[in-house]
Amino acid sequence: MITFKEAYQKVMDYPLDLGTDVVPLMKSLNRILAEDICADRDFPPFNRATKDGIAVSFSELLNTGHKFKIEGEAAAGVPQQILKNTGNCLEVMTGAVVPENTDTVIMYEHITIANGEVTLNEKVTKGQNIHYQGSDEKKGTIILAAGTRITPAEIGVMASVGNSLVTVKGNPKICTIATGNELVEVDAFPLPHQIRKSNTITLEAALSVAAIEATSLHLIDEKEIIHRELKNALIKNDVLLLSGGVSKGKFDFIPEVMESLGVEKVFHRVAQRPGKPFWFGIHKELKTVVFSFPGNPVSTFANYHLYFLPWLTTSWGLPVTEHNIKLAAELQITPPLTRFIQVKTTWKEGTLWASSVTENGSGDLTSLAKADGFICLEPRDEIYRVGELVNFIKTK
Incomplete structure (x- = not known):
């Protein structure tokens, strides 16, 4: 078993060239x-009027007082109009090209129009209400x-x-894979010993946020079927995201089958909670990367955000951004496991704070809907204090 930091670095060491x-x-x-x-x-590509009103020459405004004759109008979407007599004005609409020989726009609310003449009711500033070219x-x-x-x-x-x-x-070709005889379709009514598929649905929804459309498989617990389906999936995809089949149970065949298919194990089991049985490997000939997450919903969800998303960002050639948040309560994290704790976030005096979400272990799927993300706490003897900055992995 390796540490979270070691596992994270090993995943980052195997990016794919995804192209464009x-x-x-x-x-x-x-x-x-x-x-x-x-x-x-x-x-903008021209001097643009930002208000409905009149366009005038500011210098003429000083010479002629506060009344202007209306010479015509300049609407949006027509070529630039020309004010022929600079002692007059042109009505102008929002978005129109400011007419030639004018340099100031006065909004209708600041003028009075009577008998074709305009009286100004407010002080005017040269160049007002014009969005200048460039x-x-x-x-x-x-x-x-x-x-x-x-x-x-x-x-x-x-x-x-x-x-x-x-x-x-470029986006990778991804297949999400659920394992287990206990799983049934979302629209089925499960028997007492069954549950509906949710992990791969959750993964597909998460991938859609990155505009990635994934295919999906459900593998029952029969080694021959798992071998056949995984062989095809490895050939057709850049990435496999599995949920389940990597713990120490009698029917957890994934590590064994992966080895038989030529997938090189990079690591199996990480000193973290949730998601400790995480298995990661790569088929070097096919250049297919395999993330095999534990089957508990919170474990799958956490590992997707902890490992896969940073890996994807790195494969795009982009830096991975880290976020920090302040703790709203003391927490004790004793060795040896790194803890990823679901939290709800709140803003207080311009600072983001994290409060733990009540959850009932890594099988508590409903807790995911209550949380905004995970905080990452490394094991240590010292208590994590209120107000201490810690790493935050956002999931919403």
Whole structure:
């Protein structure tokens, strides 16, 4: 059995080169940019009116007093209009190009219009209510950097610069695999000795957050069937995410079958709770990485976030970001196991605090819905004190 830190490092030592994909813009949501996105023109591309009102020449305002004749109008979506007589004004709409010979926009709420003339009711500042060309970004500027996760905001930015196709980090082909005769489908009514499949469903849902679509298998506890199905899965996929079959039970065949299929065991069993029986290996010829998690729901869920997600981030060539949080209560973690404790988070005076979630062991699936993540506490003789900063693994 190895320590959590040793296991984590060994997993990080086996990243895959996932390459890149080119996908339609609307298919890039939640993917990772693999290219810099640059402004194809100034942002905004013209001096843009930010209010509905009138456009005037500020210098003429000083010379002609506070009344202007309306010469015409400038609407959004039409070419730039020209104010022919700078002593007059043009009505202007939000989003329109600020007319030539004008430099100030006055909103309707600050004027009175009567008989084609405008009277000003408020003090005016030169250049007000104008979004100047290039004030956000200049043409050629990097506006989204490679490595950015694409959210709806990034979709909008890329649409504005004409990126109908986007180069993103490649996703691995993944198969989630449940083991055990006790498992039945979600829509089945289980017998007293059965339970519904939830671990692989949870894994597939978690993968979908990263825009990864996984295939799924359910293996009953028969060695020949497990051997045949795993052989095919190893050939077809980059990653196998298994749940169950790695403890010391009579029907826990996964380690033995993996060895017979040429999967090299990197480690089996980690000094941690939950998730101690975790098995990790790689088929070097096929370049398939195998994460075989314990079958208890909290163990599977924890190990997915503790190991697989950082591994995926590393395979994309990105740094793994660590987060810290303050403890709301004292905790004692004695050797030898690293503990991953489910917590609920709260903000207090600008600081994020962690409070333990009541749970009934690693089989307590419902506790996952109550928690925002796990805190990682290494074993030590000294008590973890209130207010101490500890590592936080976010799951929501």
